[in-house]
Amino acid sequence: MKKKLFIIATVLILVLSAVTVTACNTDEKLFNAFVEKLQTGYQAGTLQTKRTTAIGETLLAETSVNYTFAENGSATVQTTVRKLNENPVEGETYLESTQTSDLTADEAKEVFFDVSKISKDNFLKGQYTLSTEKTQSTLTFTASSAEKMFGVTTEEAQRISDIQVTVCVENDKLASLQITYKLDTATTVTFTATYAY
Structure with missing residues (x-):
């Protein structure tokens, strides 16, 4: 089974509100070292x-x-999925399921970040420009569809607003990404990814 994280299908490219991008705990040396690791494999x-x-x-x-x-x-x-039980009995507020699979080396390559062309105008393409006082870089996330990364359906994509993106290169062994957006005034979706290498 192919597990491809980090690309959003071009069919879902829509006009969205502005994307707020924040880089935290990121100095030039650490960030450039992280980018180099991603570029070299x-x-x-x-x-x-x-x-x-x-x-x-x-x-x-x-x-x-x-x-x-x-x-x-x-x-x-x-992969573990928890969902609110629409017909709960006592003690079963959530339903949970877990499955395990294996990826070949070629399939695993498609999981990782790719550093590419500068753009932050299209959230659904997954392209963000990260700026700090010392450096400016771009992360481009690639995968096969919006559902692989966020579970975003075509209907949901039209409702997305208030997008917040935070990328942290904590140290030379840990980096993280968090994306939060709203589907309506009450519903919030948060996606987090932590990479230890």
Whole structure:
């Protein structure tokens, strides 16, 4: 099973509100080192992603995907889905399921970030320009469809607003991405990805 994170289907390219991009804990040396690692290829490490949908304080759904990468480039993927039970019985507020799969080295390559052309105008293309006082760089996220990354349907894509993107290069071994957006005034979606390498 192919697990491709980080591209959004061009069919979903729509006019959206402005994207707010923040780079935190990012100095020029760390950020450039991180970009260089991504350009030269993945390394053994872990990538953890989580997508949550909530109305106020009520969690509606949560999908967690954990990738463990081996030295030869292959990966083991564990996906856990929690959903609010629409017909709950006592003690069963959420329904949960987990599945495990394996990726070949070629499939695993498509999980990783690609550093490419500068643009921050199109959220659904997943292109963001990150600016700090010392440096400006662009991360381009690639994958097969919006649903792979966010679970965004065509109908949802037309409702997206208030997009906030935060990228942190914490140190020379840890980087993280968080994207938050609203589907309406009450419903918020948060996507987080943490890469330890």
